[in-house]
Each structure stands twice: as C-alpha cells, then as structure tokens.
Amino acid sequence: MGKHGRNIGLKPTVNDVARVAGVSLATVDRVLNGRPGVRNVTIERVYDAIQELGYVRDTAAANLARGRVYNFQFLLPQSNNEFVTSLEHQIMGISKVLALERTKISYEKIPAFNPQALASILSRMDPENVDGVAIFGPETAAVKEAIDQIKKRGMSVIALVSDLPSSERDYFVGIDNLAAGRTAAQLMGHFLPNGQGKVLVITGSMLARDHLERRQGFDQVINESFGGVDVLSSLEGRDDPDLLEKLLPGVFAKHPDITGIYSSAAGNAGLINFLRKTSLDDKVMVVAHELTALSREALEHGSFNAIISQDTGHLVRSTIRVLRANVDNLPINLSQERIRIDVYLRENMPPLDEKI
Structure with missing residues (x-):
C-alpha cells in the first residue's frame, strides 16, 4: 500500500485524486475540465494530488462515460x-x-x-x-x-x-506565411534573367493577414538579395478569378515590361486565362500558391514555374x-x-x- 492507502501497481483513479486532495469528485471534474467556480488553493491541491499519485487522465473513457x-x-x-x-x-x-x-x-x-x-x-x-x-x-x-x-x-x-x-x-x-513569401522571393529572384525585372504581386485583400505576411516576406528577400528586381504595388483580386482576369489587362497596359508574377492568393483561373489569351504564359515567370488540379495543370504546361503549397x-x-x-x-x-x-x-x- 502507498502512504495514502492506494494499492501500489494499480493505476490511480479520480477517486484517489479526490481523496488525496480532500475534495469531492465533482470538484476534481471541474478542475480537470477547466470549468470556473473553483478557488485557486483548491485547484493547487488537486494538481498536487495528481502529481503525487502520477494520475494520467483517460480522456476517451471519461468522454464515453459522460456520453460526450x-x-x-x-x-x-x-x-x-x-x-x-x-x-x-x-x-x-x-x-x-x-x-x-x-x-x-x-x-x-x-x-x-x-x-x-x-x-x-x-x-x-x-x-x-x-x-x-x-x-x-x-x-x-x-x-x-x-x-x-x-x-x-x-x-x-x-x-x-x-x-x-x-x-x-x-x-x-x-503555414508560416512570412516564410512562404520569403520562399517565393528566392524562387522568383533566381528565375528572372540575371535576377532583374519588374514583378507584379497579386493579393486577395489587404485585410487578409496571410496575404500581407506573404507580401512582407517577399519584399524582405527582394530587398536583401535582389536589388535589380522592381516590385509593383499589390493588385487585389479578391480571390475572384473573373475580377482578376478583368484587372490584369489594365496593369499590363501600364507596365508592359512585367517579367514576373507572384500570385500570393487564390483566383488562379483568372490569371491562367489571361496569360494564355495574351500568349504571356511562356514569357512571364509565375510563382503561385496552392497545388490544386488547376494549378498543377498550369505548372505541367509551363504557365506556372513554381507552386508553394500546404496540405x-x-x-x-x-x-x-x-x-x-x-x-x-x-x-x-x-x-x-x-x-x-x-x-x-x-x-x-x-x-x-x-x-x-
């Protein structure tokens, strides 16, 4: 027998915890499930008892017993x-x-x-x-x-x-979106001839933290390692393929010398359609996000050069x-x-x- 009357060799139970802590089973249950209404001193006594007994909670069994x-x-x-x-x-x-x-x-x-x-x-x-x-x-x-x-x-x-x-x-x-943007910049910098050119960044919305972090990481690496790359202001496509396809001609009319596109958002269908209709799919280097059936096909046929993805x-x-x-x-x-x-x-x- 242990010093608190528990048979040595047997797994301690919530009954043992309650007895050693000097509290009710209901109090132990409240502490284990993080519910309010238990004083800090009582919580400490319960956890002291858990540590002393070496109690390990069987969550699956507890949930099954409660019909959880x-x-x-x-x-x-x-x-x-x-x-x-x-x-x-x-x-x-x-x-x-x-x-x-x-x-x-x-x-x-x-x-x-x-x-x-x-x-x-x-x-x-x-x-x-x-x-x-x-x-x-x-x-x-x-x-x-x-x-x-x-x-x-x-x-x-x-x-x-x-x-x-x-x-x-x-x-x-x-994923770490800052790191994803930095990865995209490394790829783009090495894809562009002599590490130089004008790059358009496509984003979904400036409200989206993942898109903002990707742009931030992209800019960091370009500024650190690829001084010959000129990155344009982000184009917000709202993750809408039709909207993006409508917006891109105006951007290229203003900047016909764009040599790279970092598509940090969704809406890849609109980008692919634009590139193929204008015969730019083999002239502009493209780094995009998320491996899907559509982006896979674009990568396979050369419209995209690299895809950064998460499972x-x-x-x-x-x-x-x-x-x-x-x-x-x-x-x-x-x-x-x-x-x-x-x-x-x-x-x-x-x-x-x-x-x-």
Missing part, C-alpha cells in the same frame, strides 16, 4: 477557388470517419473578406451547441471582439490558414486534433501540428493518384 460528443465548426470564405473547395472536401471526408468517434464536424460559408458578416456569425454561436470553431477569415477589430466574447463563454477558437493573433484565439493552424488534409486533421486537445485541456503535439511549406516544380509534382 464533440461538435466543431469551420467558418470558410464563400469562394469558388479550388483551395477552399479542397478544404471543404477534406472536412466532408473526415466528418464521416469522426462520426464514429463521437465527433461532429461541419462548415459554414461566410462572404469572403467581409469581417462584419464573420463577426455576426461568431456572435450568434452558442457554446452549448458548439465546442470549438476554426476561422478562415480577415483580422479586424470587429472579428477580434467577436472571438474574445465567445472565448469568454468557453468556446475553443482556432485561426485557420490566416492567423488572428490580436484576438484571444487558442492556436493558429497554417489541406493536414490542415483539417490538425485543426480537429487541436480543438479536441483544447476542449479536454490536454497538451498539443507542436511538431505534429506544424504545417509544412511544400514547393513544387514541374519536375517534382506528386503522381496524379495522390490526393491534392
């Missing part, structure tokens, strides 16, 4: 670009698997680059029905306030693809793992959740039978 069902929601921009469509497919696919693990996954489309609409949706979310939310949207004061309010009401919040660091969000799932399956799986860890007050495996920056050239594209 996780309910997570993704808020995605309303867009017809292939990257968002790929995220939707990944969410729908994994939702069927996770339904067997007492986890409900859904998504809702929000008007792209519309912070008021996003904030309104967040303010109406009920923590009684939704345990956690993943947000792919712009960072504004209204969105920050909405996130902070649902956090106070006990909901876990993940920023997806584009970070929201000014808010009380729990975690960011996505949408990893994004969705990581988001769900982090949300579950947050809800259960468990640690996050940082190395597992780090989203890798992939760089694809025509020579290293994955086989077609691999999921993009």
Whole structure:
C-alpha cells in the first residue's frame, strides 16, 4: 500500500485524486475540465494530488462515460477557388470517419473578406451547441471582439490558414506565411534573367493577414538579395478569378515590361486565362500558391514555374486534433501540428493518384 492507502501497481483513479486532495469528485471534474467556480488553493491541491499519485487522465473513457460528443465548426470564405473547395472536401471526408468517434464536424460559408458578416456569425454561436470553431477569415477589430466574447463563454477558437493573433484565439493552424513569401522571393529572384525585372504581386485583400505576411516576406528577400528586381504595388483580386482576369489587362497596359508574377492568393483561373489569351504564359515567370488540379495543370504546361503549397488534409486533421486537445485541456503535439511549406516544380509534382 502507498502512504495514502492506494494499492501500489494499480493505476490511480479520480477517486484517489479526490481523496488525496480532500475534495469531492465533482470538484476534481471541474478542475480537470477547466470549468470556473473553483478557488485557486483548491485547484493547487488537486494538481498536487495528481502529481503525487502520477494520475494520467483517460480522456476517451471519461468522454464515453459522460456520453460526450464533440461538435466543431469551420467558418470558410464563400469562394469558388479550388483551395477552399479542397478544404471543404477534406472536412466532408473526415466528418464521416469522426462520426464514429463521437465527433461532429461541419462548415459554414461566410462572404469572403467581409469581417462584419464573420463577426455576426461568431456572435450568434452558442457554446452549448458548439465546442470549438476554426476561422478562415480577415483580422479586424470587429472579428477580434467577436472571438474574445465567445472565448469568454468557453468556446475553443482556432485561426485557420490566416492567423488572428490580436484576438484571444487558442492556436493558429497554417503555414508560416512570412516564410512562404520569403520562399517565393528566392524562387522568383533566381528565375528572372540575371535576377532583374519588374514583378507584379497579386493579393486577395489587404485585410487578409496571410496575404500581407506573404507580401512582407517577399519584399524582405527582394530587398536583401535582389536589388535589380522592381516590385509593383499589390493588385487585389479578391480571390475572384473573373475580377482578376478583368484587372490584369489594365496593369499590363501600364507596365508592359512585367517579367514576373507572384500570385500570393487564390483566383488562379483568372490569371491562367489571361496569360494564355495574351500568349504571356511562356514569357512571364509565375510563382503561385496552392497545388490544386488547376494549378498543377498550369505548372505541367509551363504557365506556372513554381507552386508553394500546404496540405489541406493536414490542415483539417490538425485543426480537429487541436480543438479536441483544447476542449479536454490536454497538451498539443507542436511538431505534429506544424504545417509544412511544400514547393513544387514541374519536375517534382506528386503522381496524379495522390490526393491534392
């Protein structure tokens, strides 16, 4: 027997924790689940007992015993670009698997680059029905306030693809967008003849942090290493292929000597159509984002020279793992959740039978 009357060799239970801490089972449950209403001195006693006993919580068993069902929601921009469509497919696919693990996954489309609409949706979310939310949207004061309010009401919040660091969000799932922009600049600088030329940067919106960070990283490397490259002001395409295709002729009329394009956003269909209609697809060096069926074809046929990408399956799986860890007050495996920056050239594209 141990000094607190527990049989040595047996796994300690919540009953042991409650007895050693001198509190009720209900109090232990409140502490383990991070619920309010417990004094700090009592929380310390519970954690002291956990450490002394070596108690390890079996979260799956605890949730099963309580009949716990996780309910997570993704808020995605309303867009017809292939990257968002790929995220939707990944969410729908994994939702069927996770339904067997007492986890409900859904998504809702929000008007792209519309912070008021996003904030309104967040303010109406009920923590009684939704345990956690993943947000792919712009960072504004209204969105920050909405996130902070649902956090106070006990909901876990993940920023997806584009970070929201000014808010009380729990975690960011996505690539390092500053590093992605720096990578794009290195590629572009080496693709351009003699490391010189005029480059157009296409962005979705100046409200989008991921696009801003990519532009910032791009400018850093160009200024550091490629003094002969002239980078133009960003062209906002709103991730709308039709709008982008309409805007590009005016830009090229004003700057006919553009030799490179860094497309840091979506809307690649509009860019590809413009390049092919004007026979510029073999004259302008293009670095774009996200490997999809469309961008893969553009890379294969020479319209694009390189693609910087992130695995949408990893994004969705990581988001769900982090949300579950947050809800259960468990640690996050940082190395597992780090989203890798992939760089694809025509020579290293994955086989077609691999999921993009």
